[in-house]
Amino acid sequence: MPARAIVLALCIHVMWGGNPVAVKWGLEVFPPMWSGLVRFAVGALCVGLWAVVRRERLWPAPAEWPALGLVAALFMVQITTMNMGFGGTSGSLGALLIALNPIFAAAFARYFVPDDKLTAGKALGLLVAFMGTAVVLSPSSADGSAEFMRIANWILLLSALLLGARLMYSARVIRRIGETRVMFWMMTLSLPMFLLGGALTETLMLHNLSWRPIAGIAYQGVAIAGVAFMANSYLMRHHAPSVVASFNFVSPVAGVALSIWLLDEVFTVTLGVGLVMVACGLALITRARVDRSDR
Numbered sequence: 001m002p003a004r005a006i007v008l009a010l011c012i013h014v015m016w017g018g019n020p021v022a023v024k025w026g027l028e029v030f031p032p033m034w035s036g037l038v039r040f041a042v043g044a045l046c047v048g049l050w051a052v053v054r055r056e057r058l059w060p061a062p063a064e065w066p067a068l069g070l071v072a073a074l075f076m077v078q079i080t081t082m083n084m085g086f087g088g089t090s091g092s093l094g095a096l097l098i099a100l101n102p103i104f105a106a107a108f109a110r111y112f113v114p115d116d117k118l119t120a121g122k123a124l125g126l127l128v129a130f131m132g133t134a135v136v137l138s139p140s141s142a143d144g145s146a147e148f149m150r151i152a153n154w155i156l157l158l159s160a161l162l163l164g165a166r167l168m169y170s171a172r173v174i175r176r177i178g179e180t181r182v183m184f185w186m187m188t189l190s191l192p193m194f195l196l197g198g199a200l201t202e203t204l205m206l207h208n209l210s211w212r213p214i215a216g217i218a219y220q221g222v223a224i225a226g227v228a229f230m231a232n233s234y235l236m237r238h239h240a241p242s243v244v245a246s247f248n249f250v251s252p253v254a255g256v257a258l259s260i261w262l263l264d265e266v267f268t269v270t271l272g273v274g275l276v277m278v279a280c281g282l283a284l285i286t287r288a289r290v291d292r293s294d295r
Helices: 003-017 019-026 032-054 062-088 091-098 101-112 120-137 144-149 151-177 179-201 211-238 241-245 250-262 269-294
Strands: none
Touching: 003 019, 003 211, 003 250, 019 032, 019 062, 019 091, 019 211, 019 250, 032 062, 032 179, 032 211, 062 091, 062 151, 062 179, 091 120, 091 151, 091 250, 091 269, 101 120, 101 151, 101 269, 120 269, 151 179, 179 211, 250 269
């Protein structure tokens, strides 16, 4: 990869790392489902404009609707649980927990993407990443007992599981339909579900309205769902996907750093150990994918 592509890949993963901070800011006004509604209305608009510029067809064929509907439903549940989890835990730990989705993706790959085999290198990486989070959540550690008992952390683990399942199922659907169309309809079809769930179960906290929740929602919709998607699509088309994915370890590192900076969180020893192990595990996973693609 040329230097400009490496810089772009790093920027994308740093942006993804900032998502926990943006979600926590947005939740000050917009509860989990309302947050998803506003965020992905903006995101769908960005992806739709991207498709228009690239002259890509957006309207699905009749046979494509069931798969798109299932992806959208899974997406809505995963995003809602992620927002709920981020709202009840620290941004630093949230960044680590959601970064565990490759563990669950590997488990679901055999059902949705049979040619994505679990190699010894990937298995080692998954084990190291999982042990990193176990260090942070261990009740025997100095600050792990409270985190182990916090329901929000387990909700985030559930979201990571759902994210792994969604990524693997979406990968199979994308092979037939195309990434832009899947992303657009995944967001668009989820909007009525977010609206219904938010209207029935949540209340907007407009008295907290300030620049922070507005910036958080705008960041999630424009930067993450829009710009990061388009930039990542560009890199995937022009460079080996396995190489582009090798930057995944940057996201949890950036997430922890940005949470400490912007949310005034405290950096603990167990968090540092867990962060290093999760980052190393993700690096091993993606390194194994790169080596396999080279062969």
